[in-house]
Amino acid sequence: MWRFFHQMGSPKHFYRIAGAWIPWLALLCAGFMLVGLYQGLWVAPADYQQGESYRIMYVHVPAAWMSLFIYVVMAGAGAIGLIWHMKLAEVMAISSAHIGASFTFLALVTGSIWGKPMWGTWWVWDARLTSELILLFLYLGVIALHNAVEDKRTAARATSILAIVGVVNIPIIHYSVEWWNTLHQGPTVTKFDAPSIDVRMLIPLLLMAVAFKLFYAVVVLMRARCEILQRERNTRWVRQLADGS
Amino acid sequence: MKTRSTSRAFTLLLRRDLTLAFRQRAEMINPLLFFVLVTALFPLGIGADPGLLRSIGPGIIWVAALLAAMLSLDSVFRSDFEDGSLEHFLLSAHPLSILVLAKTLAHWLITGLPLLIVAPLLGLLLDLSAEAVWTLILTLALGTPVLSMVGAIGVALTVGLRRGGMILSLLVLPLYVPVLIFAANAVETASAGLPITAHLSLLTALLALACSLSPVATAAALKISLS
Numbered sequence: 350m351w352r353f354f355h356q357m358g359s360p361k362h363f364y365r366i367a368g369a370w371i372p373w374l375a376l377l378c379a380g381f382m383l384v385g386l387y388q389g390l391w392v393a394p395a396d397y398q399q400g401e402s403y404r405i406m407y408v409h410v411p412a413a414w415m416s417l418f419i420y421v422v423m424a425g426a427g428a429i430g431l432i433w434h435m436k437l438a439e440v441m442a443i444s445s446a447h448i449g450a451s452f453t454f455l456a457l458v459t460g461s462i463w464g465k466p467m468w469g470t471w472w473v474w475d476a477r478l479t480s481e482l483i484l485l486f487l488y489l490g491v492i493a494l495h496n497a498v499e500d501k502r503t504a505a506r507a508t509s510i511l512a513i514v515g516v517v518n519i520p521i522i523h524y525s526v527e528w529w530n531t532l533h534q535g536p537t538v539t540k541f542d543a544p545s546i547d548v549r550m551l552i553p554l555l556l557m558a559v560a561f562k563l564f565y566a567v568v569v570l571m572r573a574r575c576e577i578l579q580r581e582r583n584t585r586w587v588r589q590l591a592d593g594s
Numbered sequence: 595m596k597t598r599s600t601s602r603a604f605t606l607l608l609r610r611d612l613t614l615a616f617r618q619r620a621e622m623i624n625p626l627l628f629f630v631l632v633t634a635l636f637p638l639g640i641g642a643d644p645g646l647l648r649s650i651g652p653g654i655i656w657v658a659a660l661l662a663a664m665l666s667l668d669s670v671f672r673s674d675f676e677d678g679s680l681e682h683f684l685l686s687a688h689p690l691s692i693l694v695l696a697k698t699l700a701h702w703l704i705t706g707l708p709l710l711i712v713a714p715l716l717g718l719l720l721d722l723s724a725e726a727v728w729t730l731i732l733t734l735a736l737g738t739p740v741l742s743m744v745g746a747i748g749v750a751l752t753v754g755l756r757r758g759g760m761i762l763s764l765l766v767l768p769l770y771v772p773v774l775i776f777a778a779n780a781v782e783t784a785s786a787g788l789p790i791t792a793h794l795s796l797l798t799a800l801l802a803l804a805c806s807l808s809p810v811a812t813a814a815a816l817k818i819s820l821s
Contacts (some may be wrong), residue, residue: 431814453625486768493764497755506818507751511765514747514811518769521800529779 360577361586363437367570374570376390378563392552402466407553409459410451411561416484417519419449419565421518424516427509437573439505440580442512443495443570448565450488457481475537476527485516503589600688601670604696613702625694625705626712631712633716644721651720658716658732659709659769663741664763666705670683670697670746671753671816675780682751684820691809697785698746699739706770716752722785729784733777736797743804744769750815771801781806 389407396403423445430438460478461471472478491508500506581587597605613621636654637647674680675698683693688774710731717727748766752758 367816483768483771486764489760490765490768493761494751497752497758497761503818503821506821507815510747510811510815510818512749514769515808518772521772521803522768525775525796 358435358437359437360440360581361584364574364577367574371570374563374567376565378560378567381556381560381563384393385553385560388556388571389550389553393553394547396550399467405459405463407557409456409463410554410559411558412459413456414558415561415565416449416453416456416481418562419445419452420424420488420512420519421486421516423449424509424512427505427512431506431509431513436580437577439502439509440573440576441569442509444569444576445487445493445565446491446508446512447572450485450492452561452565453481453485453488457485476523476529479529480519480523480526483526484519487519487583596735598609600692602627603686603688604692607693607696608700611697612703615700615704622708623664624725625666626708628665629658629709630712630716632658632661634719637720647720648722648785649782651722652716652726652785654720655730655737656733656737656774656778656781657712659713659738659820660741660767660774662709662769663706663738664745664766666701666748667742667745667762667766668759669705670701670749672749675753675820680816681820684817690813694746694750694812695805695809698742698812701746701798702739704735706742710718710734713781722781725782725787726785729781729790732794733797736794736801737773737777739798740773740800740804741770747808747813747815750812750819752819753816754819773797775800776800 361567362366385407393404395401423442426438426442429435430442436458457478460481462475490584491511494511495504495508504591578587635649640646640650671680674683684690686693713730713734714727717730722730725793745766746761748762749758749767751765752762755761776793776796780790780797783793784790
C-alpha cells in the first residue's frame, strides 16, 4: 500500500500508472455520461413549469459543482505541494486550473442559455451567477500568473499560494455577493428548490455528476502527463521514452 | 553586532518607509489625483443629474478608491526589490511576516490615508448627504487597509515579473469584491438613514482577517518570488 503511494510520488511511475488508468477511466466516464444523458434527455419527465428546457440542468448543475470542486482540489494540491515539496501535487494543481476554468465557463454559458427563455434575459446579477463569474476571474488569475512566471517550478508554487488565498476568499466572496444581492432586490425569480426534485430527475443528475467527475479525472491525468513530460524533458527516462517510440 | 528586538525592527522599517515616501511626495500625490480624476469622469460620462449621482455616488467613489489602491500597490515592494533590500529582509533574523506588516502599514499610511482626506470633497461633488460622507470616511478607514493587505499578496507574487502590472490587477481585483460590496452598501444604507452597524462589523471582521492572515501569505509569496 505505502509502496504504491511512494511510486505515485515519482513522476516516472506516475506517468506510467496514469497512462494505464486513462483508458479505463475514459471508458467508465463515457458509460456514465451516455446513460446519464439518455436518462436525462429521454427518460426523465418534463418539468411541470419549465417544460423541456430544464434539461440543460444535466450539464449545467454538474459543471457548476465541478467548478467549485476543482478549485478546492487545486488549492489542496497546491498546499500539499508547498508543504511537502511534492512535484506531483504542483503538477496536479496547475493541470486542474484550466479544466476548472472551462467548467466554470460552461456553467455560466449553459446557465445563460437556460436563463434566456426562463427569465427572459441572458444575464441577471443574481448572487450565484455573480459569484460564479468571480470564480472564473479567480481561475483566470491563476492561469495568468502561471503563464507569466518563466520558471515552471516557481510558477507552480506562486499559483499554489494564490489558489490557497482564493480558497479562503471564496466563501467570503460568495456570502458578500449573496448579501449584496438580497439587499438590493430581495429574492428574485431565480429561486429554485433543489431538494424538492423528483427522483426520476435526480438519478440522471447524479449520474451526470459522476460522469463529470470521471471526465475531470481523465483530463487532469492527461494534462498532468503532458506537464510531467515537459518538466522532465532533460531526464533519462523521458529521452528513452522519446527514442523508443 | 547587537541584535534588535522584532518590535524595534518593525518601527524602524515603518519609519524608514515613511521617510522615503515624504522625500518623494509625488508618489503620494499621484494616487490621490487619480482618485479624484476618476470620480470626476463619471458625471461627465453619465450626465450630471443630482438624483442619479446621489444614488450611484458611493459605488463610484469606492470603485475609484479600489483602482487607486490597486495602481499604487506596485510601490510596496518594487524599489526594495530593485535595490536588493528585500533580500535583506528575507535574510534577517526577524519573522518576515512582521516586516511585511510594517511595509504594508507604511504603504497604507502613504496611499490609503490620503484618500480619507479627499473623500469628503468627492462626496460634495457627487451630492452625498452628511451622514453618507461620514460613513464614507469610516468605510474607507476600515476598508483601504484591507485593500493594502490583500494587494500586498498580489504584489509579492508578481514582484519578480517584468510586466507584473496587468497580472496584478487580474489577481487582486476579484479579491477586492467583498470590501467593495460591504463598503459601498454601507454608504448607500447610511444615505437612506438606516443603521449600518452590520456593515461596519463585517468590514472590521475583514480587516481583522486580513491583518492576521495576509502578512503570512505575503511572506510566503515573497520567499517564492525571490527564490
